[in-house]
Amino acid sequence: NDNSIRTSLRQVLQVATRKMDEKTPLIIKPTSRTSNARLYLAVFSAVLGNFNFGYALVYPSPVIPQLKNSDNPQLRMDTEQIAWFGSIFTLGAAAGGLGAMLLNDLIGRKLSIMVSAVPSTVGYILMGGAQATWMLHLGRFLTGIAGGMTAASIPVYISEISHPKVRGALGSCPQITAVFGALSLYVLGLVVPWQWLAVVGEIPALLMLLLLCFMPNSPRYLIICGKQEQACKALEFLRGPDSDFMTEFNRIELSISSQGRIRWSDLTTAFYYKPILISIVMRFLQQMTGITPILVYLEPIFHKTDVFLYDAALVGAIRLLSVVIAASLMDKAGRKALLYTSGFLMFLATLTMNMYSHTTPCPSGNLTGTVLPTDLIAQQGEAAFNTITLIPLISTMVFIFGYALGWGPITWLLMSEILPLGARGVASGLCVGVSWLTAFVLSHVFIHVVETYGLFVPFLFFSVVCVVNIIFTAVCVPETRNRSLEEIENYFRTGRSFTIIDT
Numbered sequence: 161n162d163n164s165i166r167t168s169l170r171q172v173l174q175v176a177t178r179k180m181d182e183k184t185p186l187i188i189k190p191t192s193r194t195s196n197a198r199l200y201l202a203v204f205s206a207v208l209g210n211f212n213f214g215y216a217l218v219y220p221s222p223v224i225p226q227l228k229n230s231d232n233p234q235l236r237m238d239t240e241q242i243a244w245f246g247s248i249f250t251l252g253a254a255a256g257g258l259g260a261m262l263l264n265d266l267i268g269r270k271l272s273i274m275v276s277a278v279p280s281t282v283g284y285i286l287m288g289g290a291q292a293t294w295m296l297h298l299g300r301f302l303t304g305i306a307g308g309m310t311a312a313s314i315p316v317y318i319s320e321i322s323h324p325k326v327r328g329a330l331g332s333c334p335q336i337t338a339v340f341g342a343l344s345l346y347v348l349g350l351v352v353p354w355q356w357l358a359v360v361g362e363i364p365a366l367l368m369l370l371l372l373c374f375m376p377n378s379p380r381y382l383i384i385c386g387k388q389e390q391a392c393k394a395l396e397f398l399r400g401p402d403s404d405f406m407t408e409f410n411r412i413e414l415s416i417s418s419q420g421r422i423r424w425s426d427l428t429t430a431f432y433y434k435p436i437l438i439s440i441v442m443r444f445l446q447q448m449t450g451i452t453p454i455l456v457y458l459e460p461i462f463h464k465t466d467v468f469l470y471d472a473a474l475v476g477a478i479r480l481l482s483v484v485i486a487a488s489l490m491d492k493a494g495r496k497a498l499l500y501t502s503g504f505l506m507f508l509a510t511l512t513m514n515m516y517s518h519t520t521p522c523p524s525g526n527l528t529g530t531v532l533p534t535d536l537i538a539q540q541g542e543a544a545f546n547t548i549t550l551i552p553l554i555s556t557m558v559f560i561f562g563y564a565l566g567w568g569p570i571t572w573l574l575m576s577e578i579l580p581l582g583a584r585g586v587a588s589g590l591c592v593g594v595s596w597l598t599a600f601v602l603s604h605v606f607i608h609v610v611e612t613y614g615l616f617v618p619f620l621f622f623s624v625v626c627v628v629n630i631i632f633t634a635v636c637v638p639e640t641r642n643r644s645l646e647e648i649e650n651y652f653r654t655g656r657s658f659t660i661i662d663t
Contacts, residue, residue, distance in 0.1 A: 193400065194399050194403040195399065199323075199399070202375040203318055203321075203333055208368035208371070209276055211341035212365045213307040216300075216306070218346065219300070222349025234292045245293075248304065251596070255304070256311075257593040261589025264312065264588065265586060268378065268385075273313045273372060276305075277365040279309075285362070286302065287299035287303075304596075308596055318330055324642055335483050335569035340480055383412060384416060414646075434652055439575045443592070505565070507627060509558040511619075513559070513619040517619060
């Protein structure tokens with residue numbers, strides 16, 4: 161009958177299947193392999209903007225002594241003009257950061273970075289051909305705008321194109337290249353006239369513009385814009401054709417679709433206001449440590465504390481070494497451990513500098529009354545070396561090392577990691593705006609406070625801020641090591657878990 165025939169056929173098929181399984185070799189599906197070569201190239205192309213940022217930030221350090229003694233009376237600056245020359249960059253950076261709030265979401269992260277090359281190049285042209293102080297100030301303001309735009313856009317771009325295994329190290333690249341840019345300026349300032357320093361500054365901005373033409377936009381930004389096909393191609397370019405980029409694409413798309421468009425009422429939820437407040441306060445505290453005025457006025461500070469002139473370049477080298485160490489430890493030691501270490505080292509350094517400047521008589525004259533490098537070298541060659549001047553040198557090195565180990569790179573990295581994707585473009589610009597407005601006030605006030613009260617007052621203030629930084633890290637900062645951006649967002653959504661909840 162039919163039932164017996166079906167049973168017999170089923171038995172025959174089972175036997176045949178077993179025989180085939182015994183003879184058929186085991187086929188192992190090749191595992192996906194992620195290639196980072198193109199990702200590294202994209203990151204390198206972007207962080208050239210940070211190199212330019214670091215270069216432009218410390219431009220006044222070797223230039224102020226030359227302008228103070230310029231043969232051209234139209235370029236000679238008094239104390240107030242020098243204060244503006246040092247601080248107006250940060251005012252431009254605040255404007256650039258606020259402008260990036262709109263550009264990041266309007267034209268994308270990559271194009272925002274590319275646009276920054278325009279004010280940067282124009283600013284350097286103005287300073288290189290300056291015939292009056294207003295050209296110098298305008299040039300500094302324009303390079304500041306470019307710096308603010310890159311500071312708001314590049315960390316976000318890098319975090320969105322990176323995968324969790326390398327995001328910590330790559331997230332340190334903006335700080336590393338900014339430090340390398342500052343070191344390059346310090347070294348070139350020893351041998352190159354100030355006009356040619358401005359000409360050299362145009363090179364990294366133009367190179368960045370050229371390379372980014374061939375790099376993809378952020379896949380997350382493309383998905384938000386509804387360009388799924390372009391986002392998929394961007395991920396394939398960044399991860400390699402043999403990688404499992406489709407799984408990552410689906411995870412990003414799921415995370416974005418679960419958020420929807422942000423409304424003003426959403427800012428009252430912990431998912432939005434907690435990471436935004438943490439990012440803003442961290443950028444504020446980062447500047448309150450005094451890093452910007454110390455870097456901008458490094459050579460004048462060293463002259464006031466009787467430290468040898470070339471040690472400004474040495475401090476720049478120490479700063480570069482420390483950010484490289486931080487990059488190697490970022491995904492091993494964790495973000496919070498490095499922030500604790502950074503805050504403690506900066507506290508010790510600023511406290512030591514405060515005690516030294518309060519108890520040790522400094523050279524007469526004001527902070528801006530510096531002499532030309534050749535004159536200073538001649539003066540120091542005639543004077544006997546005083547070992548006590550090693551104290552401010554070592555203290556500054558420890559401060560720079562501590563800052564670059566934690567509060568320098570990690571503040572940039574955490575901002576790009578913890579900000580929710582729906583508000584990342586606007587919030588990152590707001591963070592940069594707050595940061596550089598704070599830096600402007602500190603840089604402008606610093607020089608007047610030193611002239612009135614001496615170095616010990618600002619350094620005492622900076623040491624107190626470092627203690628506040630340590631407490632804030634313990635209470636408010638989450639550990640994001642080895643977490644995807646989607647897991648970090650879920651942490652703020654649930655308040656307790658780094659696990660992605662599939663719906």
